[in-house]
Amino acid sequence: MSDTGVIPTAVKIVIAGGFGVGKTTMVNSVSEIPPLRTEEVLTEAGVGVDDMAGIEGKETTTVALDFGRITISPRVVLYLFGTPGQNRFWFMWDELAVGALGAVVLVDTRRLDSSFPSIDFFENRDIPFVVAVNRFEGGFPHTDEQVRQALDLDSNVPIVSCDVRDRESSKDVLIALVQYTMDQLAGV
Amino acid sequence: MAGDRDWWFDEAAGPLIRPYAMTRGRTRPGAPNLNLVTQIRASRNRSDLSQLTPEHQEIVDLCHRPLSVAEIAAYLNVPLVVAKILISDLLELGDVVAGAPFQTSDIVDTKFLQAVLDGIRRI
Ligand SMILES: Nc1nc2c(ncn2[C@@H]2O[C@H](COP(=O)(O)OP(=O)(O)O)[C@@H](O)[C@H]2O)c(=O)[nH]1
Ligand SMILES: [Mg+2]
Numbered sequence A: 001m002s003d004t005g006v007i008p009t010a011v012k013i014v015i016a017g018g019f020g021v022g023k024t025t026m027v028n029s030v031s032e033i034p035p036l037r038t039e040e041v042l043t044e045a046g047v048g049v050d051d052m053a054g055i056e057g058k059e060t061t062t063v064a065l066d067f068g069r070i071t072i073s074p075r076v077v078l079y080l081f082g083t084p085g086q087n088r089f090w091f092m093w094d095e096l097a098v099g100a101l102g103a104v105v106l107v108d109t110r111r112l113d114s115s116f117p118s119i120d121f122f123e124n125r126d127i128p129f130v131v132a133v134n135r136f137e138g139g140f141p142h143t144d145e146q147v148r149q150a151l152d153l154d155s156n157v158p159i160v161s162c163d164v165r166d167r168e169s170s171k172d173v174l175i176a177l178v179q180y181t182m183d184q185l186a187g188v
Numbered sequence B: 001m002a003g004d005r006d007w008w009f010d011e012a013a014g015p016l017i018r019p020y021a022m023t024r025g026r027t028r029p030g031a032p033n034l035n036l037v038t039q040i041r042a043s044r045n046r047s048d049l050s051q052l053t054p055e056h057q058e059i060v061d062l063c064h065r066p067l068s069v070a071e072i073a074a075y076l077n078v079p080l081v082v083a084k085i086l087i088s089d090l091l092e093l094g095d096v097v098a099g100a101p102f103q104t105s106d107i108v109d110t111k112f113l114q115a116v117l118d119g120i121r122r123i
Helices: A023-030 A090-097 A109-124 A144-151 A167-186 B017-022 B054-062 B069-076 B080-093 B110-122
Strands: A009-016 A036-043 A060-073 A076-082 A100-107 A129-134 A159-162 B039-042 B096-098
Touching: A009 A023, A009 A090, A009 A109, A023 A060, A023 A076, A023 A100, A023 A167, A036 A090, A036 B069, A036 B080, A060 A090, A060 B069, A060 B110, A076 B110, A090 A100, A090 A109, A100 A109, A100 A167, A109 A129, A109 A144, A129 A144, A129 A167, A144 A159, A159 A167, A167 B110, B039 B054, B054 B069, B054 B080, B069 B080, B080 B096
Parallel strands: A009 A076, A009 A100, A100 A129, A129 A159
Antiparallel strands: A036 A060, A060 A076, B039 B096
16 A cells, blocks of 8 residues: 555454354454454553553453454454453443444353444443344244344344354344444435 | 563562653643543654654654554553553654544444444455
């Protein structure tokens, strides 16, 4: 790429959901680079460390973030971040949410309850999200309406079915999210 | 690049000892606005790179095309807080430049979102 002097605008899509639901797999499917991992240092209380003075003696913990990248154009780059575990790491969720154009909440129908915290998080912050049902073998047959009821979703939140191991299927989820974000803007 | 990550978890030595050394004692980023996706690019006019540590040089090399803070941290295999400190040094020296901070207006712009949509369709 030539040095045009352009510094792109960066945006994020957050991929959320319970442990083992397929977040990293989805990032892997659509990213143009092998997914990367970076670590944030947090205090025991779960707050980010931005000052290393005197930290040697303190109890800290690290939280790993998996992410991928899609270069949209020389002017726009999209990052996909998988969320770290729920509960302890809300600080990281807040950081991920800044600048996110929206979120995907991945759902495993065998463990619907594990997606409640993610849904609450994005609802409370008015961040547009779609629910993507990852089709694991042995998942319970269900209709979108059953999922909507079980998750207590607003009638306009899109529900899409996907196989996160498949690039086209994962792309469809992202497309549904951006489309939904645009619809929200247009007040549809 | 640090090949093994054991140092990070070496409790006997204490966490953050090595990254602390890497930042030459700097403890907090001088540029407080760096976030995960802030874009960093090498400047065309740079100071004497031989004065820099290998980690600083590596960042300048990586950023011949714009990269996010998170990517830089991942490629250097250092925690984000360390990457932010090193990048702050380079910003102060003028060896790299950072993209504008995030603006909400970006993501509530229909044209912008349409470009993102088209970009996703192309991959
Ligand atoms: N059979 C099947 N396995 C999947 C599917 N999606 C993810 N997996 C597997 O489930 C495991 C957990 O996925 P991962 O992406 O690491 O979950 P994460 O914890 O949400 O990041 C991995 O071994 C994946 O290969 C799927 O749709 N079908
Ligand atoms: Mg994962």
